[in-house]
Amino acid sequence: MHLSEGHPWRALPVILALWSPDFPHSQAFALCPRSFGQLTVVIVSTFDPQVKNKLVNETQMPYTNEVRFFKEVFGLTLLEYVQSIKSRRIAVIGIGVSNLPLLELLLSHGCEVTACDLRTREQMGAEADRLEAMGARLRLGPGYLENLDEDLIFRTPGLMPFDEHLEAARERGSEITSEMEVFLKLCPCKVIAITGSDGKTTTSTIISELLKAAGYRVHLGGNIGNPLLCETPDILPEDIAVLELSSFQLHSMDCCPDIAVITNLTPNHLDKHRDFQDYIDAKRCITEHQNENCRLILNLDDAHSDYYAACSQAQKAWFSDRQEVREGAMLAESMLYRVHEGVRRLVLPASEIHLPGEHNVLNYLAAFAAVEGMVSDEICAKVARNFAGVEHRLETVRVVNGVRYINDSIGTSPTRTIAGLRALKTKPIVIAGGYDKHIPFDELGDELCLRAKALYLTGDTAEKIRDAVKASKYYREDVLPICMEADFEQTVLDAAHAAGEGDIVLLSPACAAFDRFKNFMERGKKFKSIVMALE
Numbered sequence: 001m002h003l004s005e006g007h008p009w010r011a012l013p014v015i016l017a018l019w020s021p022d023f024p025h026s027q028a029f030a031l032c033p034r035s036f037g038q039l040t041v042v043i044v045s046t047f048d049p050q051v052k053n054k055l056v057n058e059t060q061m062p063y064t065n066e067v068r069f070f071k072e073v074f075g076l077t078l079l080e081y082v083q084s085i086k087s088r089r090i091a092v093i094g095i096g097v098s099n100l101p102l103l104e105l106l107l108s109h110g111c112e113v114t115a116c117d118l119r120t121r122e123q124m125g126a127e128a129d130r131l132e133a134m135g136a137r138l139r140l141g142p143g144y145l146e147n148l149d150e151d152l153i154f155r156t157p158g159l160m161p162f163d164e165h166l167e168a169a170r171e172r173g174s175e176i177t178s179e180m181e182v183f184l185k186l187c188p189c190k191v192i193a194i195t196g197s198d199g200k201t202t203t204s205t206i207i208s209e210l211l212k213a214a215g216y217r218v219h220l221g222g223n224i225g226n227p228l229l230c231e232t233p234d235i236l237p238e239d240i241a242v243l244e245l246s247s248f249q250l251h252s253m254d255c256c257p258d259i260a261v262i263t264n265l266t267p268n269h270l271d272k273h274r275d276f277q278d279y280i281d282a283k284r285c286i287t288e289h290q291n292e293n294c295r296l297i298l299n300l301d302d303a304h305s306d307y308y309a310a311c312s313q314a315q316k317a318w319f320s321d322r323q324e325v326r327e328g329a330m331l332a333e334s335m336l337y338r339v340h341e342g343v344r345r346l347v348l349p350a351s352e353i354h355l356p357g358e359h360n361v362l363n364y365l366a367a368f369a370a371v372e373g374m375v376s377d378e379i380c381a382k383v384a385r386n387f388a389g390v391e392h393r394l395e396t397v398r399v400v401n402g403v404r405y406i407n408d409s410i411g412t413s414p415t416r417t418i419a420g421l422r423a424l425k426t427k428p429i430v431i432a433g434g435y436d437k438h439i440p441f442d443e444l445g446d447e448l449c450l451r452a453k454a455l456y457l458t459g460d461t462a463e464k465i466r467d468a469v470k471a472s473k474y475y476r477e478d479v480l481p482i483c484m485e486a487d488f489e490q491t492v493l494d495a496a497h498a499a500g501e502g503d504i505v506l507l508s509p510a511c512a513a514f515d516r517f518k519n520f521m522e523r524g525k526k527f528k529s530i531v532m533a534l535e
Contacts, residue, residue: 078186078232082109085152091116093145094156095127101230102154102179107134116144154178157223157248160272180222180245183229184255189239192370193222195250195286196263196299198415199363200224202355203263204244205390206367206383213383214375216240223249240374247282248272256289260314261297261370263362265304266415270438280304290314297369299362300325317372319365321358328369331361336384338368338377348381355389357423392524394420397531402501405531408508409524413437414444417510421451428452428504429495433459434511434523441468444510449474454498455482458491460515488516488523492530505531 076084082105092103095117106113114137121128121140128138145165152175155166166176184191194204201224208220219235221228222243228235235241243257247269265280273279287296287308296312298305300320309316317328324330326342334351337344347368350361368380389395392410399405406428411417417432430452441461445468448455457465462484469475469482483498485491495505513523 076186078105078229079109081182081186082106082111086111088112088151090114091139091148091150091153093117093153093159095119095124095131096156098179098227099154099156101227103131103136104134105230107131107136110135113137114139114150116140116148118142118144148174150174152177154182157246158272160248161252162274178249178253179227179229180243180249181253181255183221183227183232184243184253184257186229186232187235187241188232188237189219189235189241190259191241191243191257192259192261193243193245193255193257193286194261194263194366194370195245195247195283196261197266197268197413198419199263199359199366200244200246201390201410202360202393203261203363203366203370204242206363206387207261207370208242209383209387210367210371210375210380211240211242213379214371216374218242220244222246245286247279250285251282253285254289255285256291256294257286259295259297259370260286260290260312261366262286262299262302262305262308263366264299264302266413267439268413268437271436280307284308284311287312287314295370297328297366299366300328317369319362319369321361321365328372329365331365336361336364336368338372338380340372345377347377348384352381353384354387356394357419359419359423392520394423395524397528400496400531400534402503403496403499404504405496406504406506406508407524407527407531408506409513409520409527411508411510412512412520413439414441414510417508418444418447420506420508421447424451424504424506426502426504428506429454429456429499431456431458431491431495431505431507431527432465432509432511433457433462434509434516435514436460436464437512441465441510442471445469445472446474448472449476449480452480453503454495455480456491456495457482457484458486458488459509459511461511465510488526489530492527496531496534 086109089112090106091114092099093116095103095115103113103115115131116139117124119140124140132138148165148169149172153169155161155176155178157178161176170176192207194200194207204220204224208218211218217236217239219228219231219239219241221241223246224244228241262283265283267276269279270276273282288311290296291313292315294314295317296314297317297319298309300318301322318325319329321331325339327339329336329338331350335349336347338347353360353364364384392407395407397405397407408420411420430448432455441464444465448469449472455469466482466484483494485494499505507527513520517523517526
């Protein structure tokens with residue numbers, strides 16, 4: 001310790017010796033950086049920022065936990081990172097939820113920033129004036145991606161890295177990154193990252209609730225909650241970051257979460273990805289740079305899990321509601337177990353989980369496996385018995401005149417809507433339809449015929465869903481009435497008018513919301529406001 005005080009270069013040989021593969025205790029670097037406590041603090045606080053920048057930015061190693069340790073010992077704080085890019089011309093693409101705090105941060109520190117957005121100045125209104133007053137250059141409207149030549153470009157998650165404009169910028173020498181990628185490189189605490197086609201939001205939230213119940217300070221973000229990059233200075237090494245990561249965020253990302261969870265894989269977002277394989281490979285980025293000191297949690301019942309297991313060096317744990325597992329969590333005889341080296345530990349009966357539906361059993365199994373060693377079985381059971389769920393996921397809005405209104409706006413794919421339908425004991429009046437992601441509705445058509453009392457369709461995919469339902473072998477016109485309406489609010493009102501005492505009106509669109517709304521949250525809030533106004 002005394003070697004480093006005031007003379008950090010004296011500590012460098014010690015750190016590099018520990019880092020060397022020839023060091024006799026090679027597992028030293030399996031330890032979490034915070035385990036080095038005061039040594040880390042002293043070196044970071046006294047090390048010359050220019051030396052840190054050089055050591056970090058010129059290191060040619062892949063980004064692994066060892067590099068995370070190296071970056072934390074000699075790593076950049078958020079302020080130092082901003083200072084390190086201050087001399088570069090920066091473009092931020094997308095002035096939305098994730099990038100607006102980033103824009104404000106960069107501008108407040110005097111960076112030269114161009115803010116790019118598809119919206120026109122008129123559509124942005126006062127926001128455009130405010131950003132210009134802070135010093136931003138604006139590139140707005142349909143040509144916002146033309147002639148990108150800035151040194152550093154932060155992309156919005158919805159703009160894929162293989163976009164032709166980004167490819168051209170990259171060929172001209174631009175570096176492409178994102179708010180989330182930078183956060184993962186600066187984050188000083190343990191990271192649990194969750195991805196998959198279904199269950200990401202609920203599983204991420206359950207993991208967060210489990211950790212909070214166990215006494216951890218948790219930062220929930222990514223595709224859920226708040227953007228975390230600007231909150232980095234408030235994150236302590238002993239905290240835990242829980243991140244829901246979409247395929248858009250993960251695509252081409254260089255990241256190494258301590259624990260990664262892949263819930264499942266079904267066709268999704270095929271309007272954005274080159275093809276289904278591209279979607280599969282985007283999810284692979286969550287584990288591609290993990291090493292043997294990391295953990296990967298996989299769905300034993302999913303056909304793509306073997307592919308991800310083969311791509312990863314991380315320790316594997318599994319979850320299943322159908323099969324025996326040796327490491328992870330499983331359902332057997334309607335009981336949820338955690339399993340270590342083949343030995344089961346009972347957590348609770350499935351019937352005691354507060355959240356309805358078989359899909360939530362899987363969400364809990366994934367979460368239990370992820371927090372193994374951090375959260376006790378007793379706390380796991382307590383949270384499962386009491387946690388009421390997330391907003392927009394099978395959320396009861398109110399009961400009016402004996403009719404129960406349920407907001408499942410987070411049902412942005414057919415598989416999510418199917419899971420919601422299977423969770424309900426009463427056939428609901430279903431409101432579906434939305435933005436077209438170019439994914440098939442065949443299975444959804446069958447499920448709607450079997451599980452819906454009536455179907456109200458709206459949005460861009462209304463006709464596609466109607467055609468899939470009518471093509472189903474289970475379809476009977478006299479059993480499942482189908483109503484089409486272009487206006488979302490009128491669709492909700494029509495469904496409400498048709499409902500009688502004891503009925504359920506379920507908003508579960510099976511599609512994204514971008515045809516009418518900014519996102520599924522705005523759609524869900526609109527549904528709730530309509531329902532709350534009913535008399």
